[in-house]
Amino acid sequence: MSAIKIQKPKITDELTPTNTLDMEETYFNLFEISNCSVIGEEVHRIRFEQVVFKNVRFIDVNFKNIELTDVIFEKCDLSNANFSDAIIHRVEFRDSKTLGMNLSDATIHNTLFEECHANLTSFGYSKMKQVQFKNCSIRNADFYESNFTKVAFDDCDLNETSFSGTSLKGIDLRTCMFSQLMVDVENLRGCIVTPDQAIGFAGLLGLVVE
Template sequence: MSKTIKIQQPKIPDGLKARPFQPMEDPFYEMCMISDCSIMSEEVHRIRFEQVIFKNVTFLDVSFRNIELTDCIFEHCDLSNTDFREGSIHRVEFKESKILGLNLSDASLGNVLFENCNANMTSFGYSKLKQVAFKNCSLRNADYYESKFNHVAFKHCDLNEANFEQTPLKGIDLTTCIFDRMNVSIKDLAGCEVTADQALGFARLLGLIIK
């Protein structure tokens, strides 16, 4: 079995003060809590958040391309179809959140936890993931095309129809996950840990007839 991947937790001080999200000339938010609100129709490049907790926040028609997130937590948030392309995301947790269709393509993720999230159709194409864990997440139709994995864990996730084309899965343990089908090249499965039943499913990719 693969070793447990250690994820550094966000470094957040106690007693954060509440702060509303408001557009500003130099968009930098630090050491605050943004909660119980909606962020709507915002397009800001290179916005920065450091030591920020988002709680019960809904993002609607939001593009934060090149976002910088450091030591942040998203809890009970809805980030469906939000654009975080080319983001830099480090020591961040997404917990109990809906991130359906969240765009994280071309992003850099380090020490990031996704836990109990609806992450169907989330895009990680061309992203770099280092020390990243997905726990109890629905990742149906998620896209990891040509991603680079370095100490990435999937625990008790639904990976049905997820796309791992051009993404080597050496060292990835999928034994606790469920899927009927995944899009992956046979060459990229070398070194991937699977159950016997999962192996039969992958064998069908070779066109084998199993009796």
């Protein structure tokens, strides 16, 4: 299990509960938003600070350049949401669905994805520092040319995920499941794997293991 230390969201107990979002605003602070849907909204550079989302569905949402600081998503559905170019700091995604979510070109620091359905999520060109994926399904996700600093994958399904152009030096995949990854041979140097996983990578090197 990862020894990476991630700063938790700093959230006060005094949050204002609501089940609606006034999308004429672009800054939300000190809210607990629950049991609602955000549908068809397109707002660039929207900001959420010290906000908890519970059981919120984001449908056809384009929040390019979103800024999230000290935020928790719990049992939320963010499938296909566009959060590209996001700035994300001290955020937790818990038991949430990010299927097909666009987090490309995002800056993601001190963030936890736990028990999330993150298949087909796009993290291409993202910059990640102190990020943990824990008990997540991340099949067919895309980490193309991402930059990893202290990133952990613990007990995740990574089958057919793409790490093309991304260095896996120091990344420990021993607790993860996959039969195939898309990764460049030169970027495997320093990746930590089990003997069985190493045999799977042998094909990338043109080796025949008998």
